[in-house]
Amino acid sequence: LVSNPQTAPSEVDGVNLEEIREFAKAFKIRRLSLGLTQTQVGQALSAAEGPAYSQSAICRHTILRSHFFLPQEAQENTIGSSLTGKLNPGLLYPARFEKLDITPKSAQKIKPVLERWMAEAEARHRSGMQNLTEFIGSEPSKKRKRRTSFTPQALEILNSHFEKNTHPSGQEMTEIAEKLNYDREVVRVWFCNRRQKEKRMTPPGEPPPTHEGPYSHSGSAGDASSCHDL
Amino acid sequence: LVSNPQTAPSEVDGVNLEEIREFAKAFKIRRLSLGLTQTQVGQALSAAEGPAYSQSAICRHTILRSHFFLPQEAQENTIGSSLTGKLNPGLLYPARFEKLDITPKSAQKIKPVLERWMAEAEARHRSGMQNLTEFIGSEPSKKRKRRTSFTPQALEILNSHFEKNTHPSGQEMTEIAEKLNYDREVVRVWFCNRRQKEKRMTPPGEPPPTHEGPYSHSGSAGDASSCHDL
DNA sequence: TCCTCATGTATATACATGAGGAAGA
DNA sequence: CTTCCTCATGTATATACATGAGGG
Numbered sequence: 001l002v003s004n005p006q007t008a009p010s011e012v013d014g015v016n017l018e019e020i021r022e023f024a025k026a027f028k029i030r031r032l033s034l035g036l037t038q039t040q041v042g043q044a045l046s047a048a049e050g051p052a053y054s055q056s057a058i059c060r061h062t063i064l065r066s067h068f069f070l071p072q073e074a075q076e077n078t079i080g081s082s083l084t085g086k087l088n089p090g091l092l093y094p095a096r097f098e099k100l101d102i103t104p105k106s107a108q109k110i111k112p113v114l115e116r117w118m119a120e121a122e123a124r125h126r127s128g129m130q131n132l133t134e135f136i137g138s139e140p141s142k143k144r145k146r147r148t149s150f151t152p153q154a155l156e157i158l159n160s161h162f163e164k165n166t167h168p169s170g171q172e173m174t175e176i177a178e179k180l181n182y183d184r185e186v187v188r189v190w191f192c193n194r195r196q197k198e199k200r201m202t203p204p205g206e207p208p209p210t211h212e213g214p215y216s217h218s219g220s221a222g223d224a225s226s227c228h229d230l
Numbered sequence: 231l232v233s234n235p236q237t238a239p240s241e242v243d244g245v246n247l248e249e250i251r252e253f254a255k256a257f258k259i260r261r262l263s264l265g266l267t268q269t270q271v272g273q274a275l276s277a278a279e280g281p282a283y284s285q286s287a288i289c290r291h292t293i294l295r296s297h298f299f300l301p302q303e304a305q306e307n308t309i310g311s312s313l314t315g316k317l318n319p320g321l322l323y324p325a326r327f328e329k330l331d332i333t334p335k336s337a338q339k340i341k342p343v344l345e346r347w348m349a350e351a352e353a354r355h356r357s358g359m360q361n362l363t364e365f366i367g368s369e370p371s372k373k374r375k376r377r378t379s380f381t382p383q384a385l386e387i388l389n390s391h392f393e394k395n396t397h398p399s400g401q402e403m404t405e406i407a408e409k410l411n412y413d414r415e416v417v418r419v420w421f422c423n424r425r426q427k428e429k430r431m432t433p434p435g436e437p438p439p440t441h442e443g444p445y446s447h448s449g450s451a452g453d454a455s456s457c458h459d460l
Numbered sequence: 461t462c463c464t465c466a467t468g469t470a471t472a473t474a475c476a477t478g479a480g481g482a483a484g485a
Numbered sequence: 486c487t488t489c490c491t492c493a494t495g496t497a498t499a500t501a502c503a504t505g506a507g508g509g
Contacts, residue, residue: 056494056495056496144503144504145502145503145504147501147502147503148501148502148503149501149502150501150502186502186503189502189503189504190501190502193501193502193503197500197501
């Protein structure tokens, strides 16, 4: 029966994992739709009555442990994409995850709290931005772009490109962005940041880090072509 | 001859790296001595006139890139130890590091700012806790233990112990703590946290991640009998 | 339009705490 | 009654993505 691994147990400790997973995903989308950060939600929850949770708790309750997704599942990407309208229809995320970053029991417990809070926030939002601002006590981050979260698979591919060429041409970047289904600008910035990091990690007198030798990240980056595909 | 690698370049861009390194280390010690967190320093700096820096900036300017220390150098550990009076005299940190996490130029630039601020904070502290509290705008964290920072080397050893046995006996923990020169309690807590992490990462139906058998005692010392197995 | 550099902000992760329980003995 | 456990959760720090100035 191991041959059918995609049917993950859907109930643990009497908690419906599927439901929790869906909720977590939906919650993230709703949060982002309102333009709120985890920190803001955490603070607002603390301010409001009821149990309060830190940013870290929101994170724990919202994150989907990527270790338990197959390469193709790439949920983060998909969530992001669906928000920017670039949803890739071939990229469904079969419910094969195993676990959230918290225990199911714990998830079950705060689910209603988050649900209630979010419903309220959304109601405020509908009745005018002013109300939302008041509810959460501070500006929703209007201007700043939402922080992109690359999937481990995307990162592997990006890094393997980087090792071959730290300065891809405009053309190449467009291609990479398309292949990975991320915004081109986001990919460009990723390379900028990656180069910065490289610089910090490179000893002063040393030659430009031999990408062949010392710290090659993990060998497994090879199957870029088959891996992500859409 | 490369056989003398410990003479790292001590000047880059006209900046004395040695001096910066020393400063960074000393700054951290001074900060900890006052019982302040990076966040507090960041906020206090923002509040005071002059350029302001976030927690993240303080971190960047204070961290010593561990990649560039030899295993024996273990600066974090040594700093911690010197503060708790458990300094290990054999553990000197030869100045062989290469670089901080920022560019030397940048370090040079804020050094005086940090220096000035710290001097002021220390002066306040000497003239009474009240003054310091006022200066930084909030309580120095009195009660909470300083967060321990394990060196990569220590973590490797801890993890290798963990893989052999996730529940070391009291005896074993004492030995590990002594060998690594960390507080025993800190080591104990590390194992607790490590086990929690393991649990979160382990899929529900799955067998306990193949670290030898479940709770096999890995019958080590003779006096293990006195220990609470299971 | 794209780069680098300095630096910010958001998120993830590692260490710490505390409640409640089991067991030695 | 001390010692160590697990569990939930907090806080401090590190890191990854974003921004903006200045340059060509």
